[in-house]
Amino acid sequence: MSKTRADEILDYAEREIRKNGFDGVSFRDIASAIGVKSASVHYHFPTKADLGAEVTKRYAESFIDGLGSPTDPSESAASRIGRLADAYIGSYRVESSTCLCAVLGSVVSHLPDETSNEVRTFYDRLGAWSATALEGSTTVLTPNLLISLLQGAMVLSLATSSEDPLLEARAHAVSLVS
C-alpha cells in the first residue's frame, strides 16, 4: 500500500513548517512540490488551520510512538532519557530542523485554534511520557525541566549551527538521573 496523497501533503507540509514556520509554507508551495494544483490540497485539507492541526497531530503521535516504551522494567531511567535526547539529536542530524512544536510553540498565540490545541496536546503527551520515564529514579529533573532543556538545546544548536548544545544537554540530563 503506497503513500496516499494526503500523506504526501502532510510529509511536505511538516518538513517545510519545521524549517520555515507556519507562515513559511503555502498551499501553492505544497501543491507544486508534489505535482498537483493548490485546489487539490484544499480538497484534502480545506483550510490552513485544518492542515496545521493534522500535521501537528500526526507529528505528535509519530514522535511519541518513536520514543518507545517509558515503562520497560529492564531499562534504566537514564537510558530512557538518553533515548529521548537521541530523538532530538537524530532530528537535528538528519533534517537540520527543530521539533515542530518548538517552531509552533514560540508563536502559539498567532496560530489558528485548531492548530494550537494540537501543540498543547503534544506537550501534554510528552510531559506524560517523561513523567513515566522518570518514575522510580531519584533525580532533581522534572518533565518540564527535561523538555525545556532539550527543546531549548535544539533551537540553540540550530541557530548556532553546532551540535554542542544538544550533546551537552543530553549528557547533563542523563547524568542527573540515577
Next chain:
Amino acid sequence: MSKTRADEILDYAEREIRKNGFDGVSFRDIASAIGVKSASVHYHFPTKADLGAEVTKRYAESFIDGLGSPTDPSESAASRIGRLADAYIGSYRVESSTCLCAVLGSVVSHLPDETSNEVRTFYDRLGAWSATALEGSTTVLTPNLLISLLQGAMVLSLATSSEDPLLEARAHAVSLVS
C-alpha cells in the same frame, strides 16, 4: 527628547515579531499601527531584512545590557544566574511573548542573512555573558546548558500557558551554581 519614528517602528515590529514570528508582521501592519503609510516604513528600513536585522540588533543590546554586570565581585554567581532567569520570567509576565531570538532561532534558515547574522550575534553575546557570570563558581552548568534551559522553558511556558516551566528552570539553574 521624544521617541523617534524609527524607534516607534522598531518597538512595534519587535513586539509583533515576538508574538507572531518574522512572517507574522508586515510593513502595512506596522505603518497603520503607528499612523503612517507603509512607504514611510520603507524609508526608515528599506527592506524587511534591514528591519529584521535592526530589530534583532537592538533587542540583543537591550537584553544583554539589561542583565547588568556579570563580573560584580560583591555578587554570587548564583545571584547573577538568578537575574538572568528573572529577565526571562519578567518578559513572560509583562509581554506574554518569548525571547525574540527563540522565535527567530527556530526558523533561522528561513530568515534573510542580515537578520540571521544578528540572531547568531545575540547567542554569542549571551554565551559570553553567561560564561563570565559562571566564572569562579564550581558547577556542572555551562553557558549552553543555561541558555538552552531558559529559552526552552520560556517556549514551554508560553505554549502551555503556565509559569511552571520557567520557575522550575530558574530554581534548577540557581541550585546548580555554588
Next chain:
DNA sequence: CAGTATATATCTATCACTAGATAGTTAATC
C-alpha cells in the same frame, strides 16, 4: 449484464486581499 448513481480526486479559473517594494511628489527643517 447494462445502466445509472455516488464518491473521490483532480482540474481550470478566478476571487478578494495582502505582501514587499518602488517611482515620483510634497512639505518641513536646517
Next chain:
DNA sequence: GATTAACTATCTAGTGATAGATATATACTG
C-alpha cells in the same frame, strides 16, 4: 538649496479560498 520625512499611487507576486467542470472508480438497481 539641501536634507529629511513623509506622502500618493502603483507594481508584481503571492496568499488562502471557492465555484464549477471533468475523469474515474466503485456500488447499486432494473
